[in-house]
Amino acid sequence: MLPKIPPPHRDDVLLAVASVLAGLLLWSLGVHSNNSRHFLPVWAVLVPLGVLGSLELVRRTMPRLTLAVGTAGLIADQFTVGSIATVVIFTDLMYAAVVYGKPAMARRLPVSTGLITLVATIAALAWLRTPQALLIGVVTGVVSFAPALTGATLRNHREAAEAARLRAEQTALLAEMDRTQAVAAERARMARELHDMVANHLSAIAIHSTAALSIDSSATSREALGVIRENSVQGLAEMRRLIGLLREAGAGRExxxxxxxxxxxxxxxxxxxxxxxxxxxxxxxxxREEGPPLPAPVELAAYRIVQESLTNALKHAAPGTVSVRLARGRGDGRLTVGVDSPHGDRPGPRAPGSGAGLIGMRERTELLDGTFTAGPAGTVWQVRASLPAEERAVRE
Incomplete structure (x- = not known):
């Protein structure tokens, strides 16, 4: 099945009609370019004119065909009385072949027409041996090399503009991706901060309120209410601090x-x-031994890891001692955080857990290029985090 040929462009139709009409006008007025060396009847000049004029209709869709047929038509025109309109149409076909043709043809045509112009000039000088022979080279260059070079220049400008447009679109897309990732990272950071600041207080409130409801003792209830009130006040203060940070982030405040x-x-x-x-x-x-101060992100991460580990111990640990241990290596100065809590069956009320705390601790550690482990070791639940001690190791 033959490929469907799109209809000619409106401008090409106008160009074809105007070119043929101009050629007919010149022919009717007796304006010819080869009066002294024609071999065919005068009307024969209209054949190349009509062929090249019709090629203007497909100059965009079939540039290779139009150039080949147009070259043959231009050669045929040299055996007639000649028409300036036919030559002008051929220059436009050469220009269109470079602008609308395939990239390989667009690269070759300026080079090949330049060589043809050079060869024609040298051959004319060698044959005629007169300065007027240079006119043959000039005409050849005007008919072939000049339109090819003009088309190549226009095509290069168009390709450069298209490349700039694509780069702008790509830059905008990358900027949007960066913005989306930044928003997601900020949301994750806010979620970690909110969880780490409030979960400890809410867990204590849940445990003591459950104890007050399950144990019928005024002393126990009063003690539980005191703990609940203290954690409520502290949790509210932490929430206000976080809200203040969010509100003042864009206000330029300290x-x-x-x-x-x-x-x-x-x-x-x-x-x-x-x-x-x-x-x-x-x-x-x-x-820890004496050493240079730790970067603020490292201290914050270590603090939050300990805070979340204590919150998990309040929720799930069996009765016993929960130990928090800090150490710092002598060589690389890395900070090691360890929290050990009793692991086993626990009597009394327990607060539910969602697993978000372990995820948050792991995320905090990995953002600093550290290592994190958490899990049971016999009757002890161990949390271990190793954090870098140099500012250059901290990710932005």
């Missing part, structure tokens, strides 16, 4: 201080108060 390892003692003391009713005790073992 950032609020983030938690650091210096606040671990208070954190462990609070966990000790919250876990007393469940038979839990909490101890902090800081085995």
């Amino acid at each position: 950032p609020v201080a983030v938690p650091s390892l210096g606040g671990l003692e208070a954190l462990v003391a609070q966990a000790r108060t919250n876990g007393a009713a469940s038979g839990l005790d909490f101890v902090l073992l800081d085995e």
Whole structure:
């Protein structure tokens, strides 16, 4: 099945009609280009004119065919009285072949027509041996090389403009992808912060409220209500701090201080108060040696890992001692965080867990190019995190 040929462009139709009419007008006026060296009747000049004029209709869709047939028509025109309109039409066909043809043909035509012009000029000088022979080379260049070069220049400009447009679209797409990833990363960071700040207090509230409901004792209820009130106030303060950070992020205000390892003692003391009713005790073992200060992201990650580990201990640990251990290597200075809590059956109320805490701890560690493990080891649930100690190791 032959491929369907699209209809000619409106401009090409107008160009074909105007070219043929101009040629007919010149013929009727007796304006010819080869009056002294024609071999055919005067009317024969209309045949190449009509053929090349009709080729204007398909100059965009079949540039290779139009150039081949147009070249044959131009040669045939040299055996007639000649028409300037036919020569002009051929120059347009040469131009269209470069602009609308395949890239290989568009690259070859300026080079080949340039060589043809050079060869024609040298041959004419060698044959005629007069300065007027240069006119043959000039005419050849005007008819073939000039339109090919013009078409190549226009095509290069179009391709450069298209490449610039594609680069702009690609840049916009990459920018949108970066924005989407930045929003997703910020949402994940906010989710971790919200979980780590509030989960500890809400877990204590859930445990003590369940104990107050299940144990019919005024002393127990009063103690539970005290713990609930303390954790409610602290959780509300943490929520307000997070909301303040979100509201003031774009206002150019001074950032609020983030938690650091210096606040671990208070954190462990609070966990000790919250876990007393469940038979839990909490101890902090800081085995770090003196060294350069840790980057703020590392201290924040370590603090949140300890905070979440204590929250999980309040939810799930069996009665016993929960130990928090900090150590720092002498060689690379990496910070090691370890939390050990009793693992086994636990009497009394337990708060439900979703697993988001372990995911958040792992994400915090991996964002800093650290390592994280969590799982049971006999009767102990172990949490281990190894964090870098140099600013250059911290991802943005």
